[in-house]
Amino acid sequence: MGVTEKDGAGLAAEYDHFASEFVDDPFALWAAMREQEPVARSEKYGGYYLVTRYADIDEAARDTERFSSTDGAGIPPLPMVGMIPIDVDPPDQRKYRKVMDPALTIGPVMQREAEIRALVRRVVAPLAERATWDAAQDLAVHIPPSATLSFLGFPEEDHELMTKATDDVTRLRGQDTPRIAEAGMEMVGTCVKLVQARRAAPPKDDLLQLLLDGEIDGRPLKDEEIVQYLSVLLFGAVDTTTSAIAGSVWYLATHPEAQAELRALDEIPNTAIDELLRWVSPLQGLGRTVTKDTELGGCPLHQGDRVLLMWASGNRDDDVFECPDEVRFDRKPNRHLAFGMGPHRCAGVHLGKLMLRATLEELLRTVPPFELGEGELLWLGGEARGLRGVPIRRAS
Ligand code: HEM
Numbered sequence: 001m002g003v004t005e006k007d008g009a010g011l012a013a014e015y016d017h018f019a020s021e022f023v024d025d026p027f028a029l030w031a032a033m034r035e036q037e038p039v040a041r042s043e044k045y046g047g048y049y050l051v052t053r054y055a056d057i058d059e060a061a062r063d064t065e066r067f068s069s070t071d072g073a074g075i076p077p078l079p080m081v082g083m084i085p086i087d088v089d090p091p092d093q094r095k096y097r098k099v100m101d102p103a104l105t106i107g108p109v110m111q112r113e114a115e116i117r118a119l120v121r122r123v124v125a126p127l128a129e130r131a132t133w134d135a136a137q138d139l140a141v142h143i144p145p146s147a148t149l150s151f152l153g154f155p156e157e158d159h160e161l162m163t164k165a166t167d168d169v170t171r172l173r174g175q176d177t178p179r180i181a182e183a184g185m186e187m188v189g190t191c192v193k194l195v196q197a198r199r200a201a202p203p204k205d206d207l208l209q210l211l212l213d214g215e216i217d218g219r220p221l222k223d224e225e226i227v228q229y230l231s232v233l234l235f236g237a238v239d240t241t242t243s244a245i246a247g248s249v250w251y252l253a254t255h256p257e258a259q260a261e262l263r264a265l266d267e268i269p270n271t272a273i274d275e276l277l278r279w280v281s282p283l284q285g286l287g288r289t290v291t292k293d294t295e296l297g298g299c300p301l302h303q304g305d306r307v308l309l310m311w312a313s314g315n316r317d318d319d320v321f322e323c324p325d326e327v328r329f330d331r332k333p334n335r336h337l338a339f340g341m342g343p344h345r346c347a348g349v350h351l352g353k354l355m356l357r358a359t360l361e362e363l364l365r366t367v368p369p370f371e372l373g374e375g376e377l378l379w380l381g382g383e384a385r386g387l388r389g390v391p392i393r394r395a396s
Contacts, residue, residue: 011029011037012033012041012042013041013042015040017075018173018382023381030310038297039052039298040052045075047306048075048306049299049306050285050307050310050313053317054320057309057313059296061309062343063342066290066292067307068089069093071087071306072087076173078169078173079180082228083232083235084225084229085097086232087228094343095216099215099221100207100214103206103207109354110350113358116143116355120358120363121362121366123139124139124359124362124367128366128368131393133392134392135246135387136387139245139363140249141388143241143245143355144239144241145163146159147241148241149234150206151206153209158190161186162190165184166239169184169187170239170384171384174382187234188231191226191230191231192223192227194230195208196223198212199212236346237351237352240283241282241355242282243282243387244280246386247280249392252370253370253372253390256395258329260369263364263369267361268357268360273353273356273357275331276327277352277356278321278334278338280386281315281385282338282384283338283383283384283385284310284311284313284385285309285311286308286309286311287306288306289305289306290302290303290304290307312337314337315337321334339352369395370393370394371392371393372390372393374391375389376389376391378390
């Protein structure tokens, strides 16, 4: 990707976070933006600004009065704007978080560890015998859907449809296709049926039960509010963790000394998991709307402007991270932005990290040393950027 300005237009004039030319290897362009034009305008999707420096992303993410989430985090918008709590500003956002957060704290999440490890072992075992496999298609895509959808309350028979519908809404929005609205309706329709069925069924021990029993401002949550929670949990949990696993395995395949370092440990330290998440950054950026004329990073912004907070670029900012393109398993402090920042910081941090750690530990215990195999890497873009094709072979 070239990094010079064309005809006086800004560095991001033609930027499109869905297009492969900006998705496959955006790092040199982001570095140039951080240096020369840290809040840069793209003309795509009606116009939006990319915010690429850590300090500016941090400022905007924390200042929800100037940078609101109520128009949704997607650019262009998702078919189901109004998701809870991601499309709600504080103070109401905090009230909604209070209902959901108890299911996602470290205690309840760790109670699922044995179940998640058993699932991972079933996926990983066949790979030990294979000379070649794909880190995305044979590994990563099989773990987060099963590990999270039942926890959210979806019965097994809905998992495939929900994963496909969420994928289509996430990836196809750069294109003009009726499938986006159709997939949105599939997601919402399945959630509505599930909530109605569960209202009539005996209580269960899952996150959905917490929502069914939940109250806000002294009244029970309405069915449509629960559907809005389920939608964001679907978007938040599955695609992100799939990319975290695929990207981390890609890193280990291309860095044999790092792979050997982790193989020598019984457990992968938290600092290493955080560092891989910083380096991979499965959500490259999420949107906000400017609520009043203001300025960010020296750039004037006007009420109604859309900005994309580029977490993945902030995570490579050398004002904050020494040698940001290097993975250092003992990096500390590591206040990375992979889970966002401010009041909307990810609700699923513990579950996401557990899935990544369990997968890497079981993989390294079971499968002999591996390296990158023949064939192309497949990157998919959007607000979420991740690998969906990573050819792997047994190390020679
Ligand atoms: C490695 C995996 C994950 C990554 C990289 C990730 C990343 C993020 C990011 C960047 C945000 C900030 C949104 C914003 O500021 O607009 C976020 C929010 C959120 N995430 Fe995650 N996430 C992951 C896993 C999960 C999981 C497993 C769940 C659910 C169990 C989850 C549920 C949520 C929810 C509900 C929000 C919205 C929080 C709010 O608006 O208050 N995430 N996530």
